[in-house]
Amino acid sequence: IQMTQSPSSLSASLGDRVILTCRASQTISTHLNWYQQKPGKPPKLLIYAASSLQSGVPSRFSGSGSGTDFTLTISSLQPEDFATYFCQQGYSAPTFGGGTKVEI
Amino acid sequence: EVQLVESGGTLIRPGGSLGLSCAASGLTVSNNYMNWVRQAPGQGLEWVSVIYDDGATFYADSVRGRFTISRDNSRNTVYLQMNSLRADDTAVYYCARRLYMTGEPMDIWGKGTTVTVSS
Numbered sequence: 001i002q003m004t005q006s007p008s009s010l011s012a013s014l015g016d017r018v019i020l021t022c023r024a025s026q027t028i029s030t031h032l033n034w035y036q037q038k039p040g041k042p043p044k045l046l047i048y049a050a051s052s053l054q055s056g057v058p059s060r061f062s063g064s065g066s067g068t069d070f071t072l073t074i075s076s077l078q079p080e081d082f083a084t085y086f087c088q089q090g091y092s093a094p095t096f097g098g099g100t101k102v103e104i
Numbered sequence: 105e106v107q108l109v110e111s112g113g114t115l116i117r118p119g120g121s122l123g124l125s126c127a128a129s130g131l132t133v134s135n136n137y138m139n140w141v142r143q144a145p146g147q148g149l150e151w152v153s154v155i156y157d158d159g160a161t162f163y164a165d166s167v168r169g170r171f172t173i174s175r176d177n178s179r180n181t182v183y184l185q186m187n188s189l190r191a192d193d194t195a196v197y198y199c200a201r202r203l204y205m206t207g208e209p210m211d212i213w214g215k216g217t218t219v220t221v222s223s
Contacts, residue, residue, distance in 0.1 A: 086149055098148045
């Protein structure tokens with residue numbers, strides 16, 4: 001299953017509402033996870049099962065979608081949110097999207 | 105504190121073999137789905153392999169037949185034996201736990217170990 005993220009990068013300002021999208025090449029129900037990665041660090045799980053917030057993750061992060069189309073929303077961008085975000089499907093052997101880099 | 109610590113990465117020539125280790129603390133590898141995920145320089149994430157709690161193993165097409173995942177329950181450690189290494193195996197290799205739930209998310213990651221395949 002191929003995962004396509006868009007855009008590949010975006011520029012935003014502090015306080016902005018940011019919406020990242022992820023599309024699966026076939027239906028995956030809600031078997032979709034989102035990760036945040038900063039340079040030189042491992043990925044960090046943000047959202048699992050499309051819309052469930054991982055423990056300890058700020059509530060400004062939210063996920064939605066099912067089937068083939070999914071979104072990750074950051075309601076008010078904070079300085080620590082500038083990073084690259086990956087989606088990953090867990091319906092079959094895991095595959096990741098190419099990532100969206102959120103820049104200032 | 106739950107922790108995964110990878111080791112074994114180095115510079116190795118094409119065609120060579122290398123073994124990576126992932127030592128776990130705070131969780132029992134034999135009770136979990138333990139994975140290897142890699143990231144080539146400046147690239148995205150690629151799942152490599154998994155060993156399930158029942159011992160079943162699976163691999164990405166790109167490494168099947170060359171890589172072998174295993175574990176040592178007494179050492180609470182997962183291994184990745186990599187043979188016939190190629191330049192495109194160059195990456196940071198992460199060990200990660202995958203949860204048995206909707207989406208099977210990977211919630212715990214090590215810091216990674218770097219493998220460079222080059223002559």
